[in-house]
Amino acid sequence: MTPLVLLVGLTIALGLVVDRFGGVWGPPLVSLWVWGLGGLLWWRERAWRPRLLACLVIATAGEVVLSLVWGLYDYRLGNLPLFVPPGHVLLYWLGLRLADELPTGLLRVTPWLALAAVSLLALARLDWLGPPLLLIFLACLRWGPAPRLYVTMFLLSLAMELWGTALGNWAWRGVLPGLGWPVANPPLAAGAFYCVLDLLSDKAAPVRRPATVG
Template sequence: MLRHFPQLNGSYHHKKRDYFIAAFTFLCVAICLLSDANAPIEKQNALGVCGWVFLLGLLLGEPFEVRVQVGIAVIFATIGEHFASPYMGGYTYRFGNVPAYVPPGHGMVYLTAVALARSGLFLRYAREIAAFVVLVCGAWSLWGISGIPDQGDAVGAMLFCVFLAYLFKGRSPMVYLAAFFITTWLELIGTAVGTWKWAAIDPVLGWSQGNPPSGVAAWYCLVDAVALGGAAPAMNGFKNLHEWVKSTKSRKNAYQGAGSE
């Protein structure tokens, strides 16, 4: 069950860059969502510009593969946001839109999960952190279906089970584990200040749903899985396209050279 977890007693190095990315994103998420709580649409757009600047700046020091992963995460998450929020109504932003800062925000959130997943702290204490996450999220899910809170959370309990599958069956458990922290952070802040609100009843399943659902990290893990799985095919596609353009250009130059003779 833990075959994809880091080896016990391994020698893992701490890199300041990984912790900087995480700390910077956690801070940016809090400032952005608190700023947007009562902001006009113009400020949302300005926050979006800042988000893209920050994301591009953070990507400067990342390898090409991670940049491709982030690009896929942004595209997939943005499509998912428009489908799940304005179209399906699973949750609703203040203006009924998808704020401009959401696409780059997803990129920063994914990059943070990757940075924490490769950090010495998470690699060294992977099992302890996993136990903590399972206990906390599990207790949260049980609370949601206990009948004690006014708003039930059957969807959250289901998503918690999905999250466990990602964590213990997926090939990148450290990314999913790290995603729990940054996504729970942003969901708790965003819903607390009213930046968005989850529907009390899920529009697809018809089940009760918390605000936010306890297992909400599972949705972000889906984005992570698509980014991780789609990077290699995308990179091969870029390579094939580059070779095709290069060969086409070479043939064109050869034809021109033959014609001039």
């Protein structure tokens, strides 16, 4: 694990702590740091510059639609924090860097574990958003060009969602707006959104893919 990978991982984990408990200066300091680190990644990763920029634009649009318009989840101050769009880029870059190192066993077992967990939550009437998100994830694994990346992002985003909701940085609505379905906080299959993000970013700016498993 390179120092930059470690720095990005710590930024995501500790940045949420500073945002939550850093008082009035927490959010602006985290935003300044995350934007600066995102700029460093953009400067260093010449081959991935178009992909990272596409990720930033698409992720920002997704946040506006899902949070501010649809109201699927809410940030603690009721806004879209300035560190969130570049934060998506950091997490995405981390996935791109770690995808090749994903153990083959984890690649194969993750979909089955996700299927079991999401099914149990749905049967218990705790989360009905999980099944359609899981179908998106499984479809990406079956027909998408980068299964290692999808599984890596699924796991990374799950860890981030569990951490962020536990700290109280954001919370998913208990009832899905418009449909009335129960929703877990967070949905365990929320990583499916990152699969869609990758596919859209790839269409906008194709780059060399991480290796896949036959």
